Amino acid sequence: MSAPIIAFFNNKGGVGKTSLVYHLSWMYADMGLKVLAADLDPQANLTAAFLEEERLEEFWPDGEHDKTVYGSIEPLLRGVGDILERPHAEEIDERIHLLVGDLALSRFEDELSQQWPLCLDKKERAFRVMSAFWRVVMRIVEQKDIDIVLIDLGPNLGAINRAILVAADYLVIPLIPDLFSLQGLKNLGPFIRDLREEWRVRRDRNPAKDLPLPEGRMEPLGYIIMQHAERLGRPVRAYERWAEKIPMVYAEYVLNLETNSNIKTDANQLGLMKHYRSLMPMAQEAHKPIFHLLPADGAIGSHQNAVFEAEDNFEQIALEIARRCGVTIEKDHH
Ligand SMILES: Nc1ncnc2c1ncn2[C@@H]1O[C@H](COP(=O)(O)OP(=O)(O)O)[C@@H](O)[C@H]1O
Ligand SMILES: [Mg+2]
Secondary structure: OOOOEEEEOOOOOOOOHHHHHHHHHHHHHHOOOOEEEEEOOOOOHHHHHHOOHHHHHHHOOOOOHHHOHHHHHHHHHOOOOOOOOOOOOEEEEOOEEEEOOOHHHHHHHHHHHHHHHHHHHOOHHHHHHHOHHHHHHHHHHHHHOOOEEEEEOOOOOOHHHHHHHHOOOEEEEEEOOOHHHHHHHHHHHHHHHHHHHHHHHHHOOOOOOOOOOOOOOOEEEEEEEEOOOOOOOOOHHHHHHHHHHHHHHHHHHHHOOOOOOOOOOOOOEEEEEOOOOOHHHHHHHHOOOHHHOOHHHOOOOHHHHHHHHHHHHHHHHHHHHHHHOOOOOOOOOO
16 A cells, blocks of 8 residues: 555644644654655744754755755746656654755745646646645655655645645644634635545646646544643633534534534544643754653653653554554554
């Protein structure tokens, strides 16, 4: 089976997407899979999480753009060729490769937006541009023998994200139980459903028989509820009131289905992400996932229990996502 491409998406920022992709990349690597973490958010926070500052400086601001996702598709967008034959993937670990993010990626917004309607006119270049992210990812998957692809993307419904989402086989939606997140879900759901249909119509008009295109499956695997930072400070009822609305809003807007599920039993819930407070900055400082923190990193006393708790938390979520997209994990991975 080809490696599933999973996009972690919410059109609202600050819901913990990047942290989730970072931790799940390490978790799947610990489970024995070869992971491609693709930083397709022009903010490039995932790249900053993986790499030390000295290495980052070699890519930006005017360094090796040819080794970032921007550089991998730049010749195509400048009209002087196609995506790179061998896009760079930074080796983070034996089993983790990073498609390096780039702040310059936002320069493609206009071009991607212009090419989208041209697919309807059967313009080959429009298809090359729209499928560029997917083709870069697929080349790395083949060249590095990748088992699973995790994509981090920015929080908006713009043209860059349309091209990224089209590349995804599956979607995971991290949510915070609050008004903004629920409102966002009501925009996100129909956007995805429309996009799937719009891509299907376009895909049939590809004039270039030798140009492979993504299927545009974008199958929603479910949502993950991220605990509020202030949760303990606020009345628990406010959190619960919003959480209770999630199953219905998700089913109606994302799946176009009705549901009677409640938040405790909802099959669309992939898991609950706990808030790890000071452990998260500690992990960022150490360029490690929380569950790799050692006493020497500062994880002492009650932090040690939280480290084990985090390992369990991320493991459960990783297993659930793997199960839903048909990825096999060896039982004795520890
Ligand atoms: N499970 C968590 N526990 C504690 N802090 C978290 C957790 N997930 C995310 N954060 C923090 O919340 C902030 C937003 O997270 P981030 O992953 O950057 O969100 P997004 O990518 O959706 O904008 C960051 O400061 C991050 O360190
Ligand atoms: Mg982010």
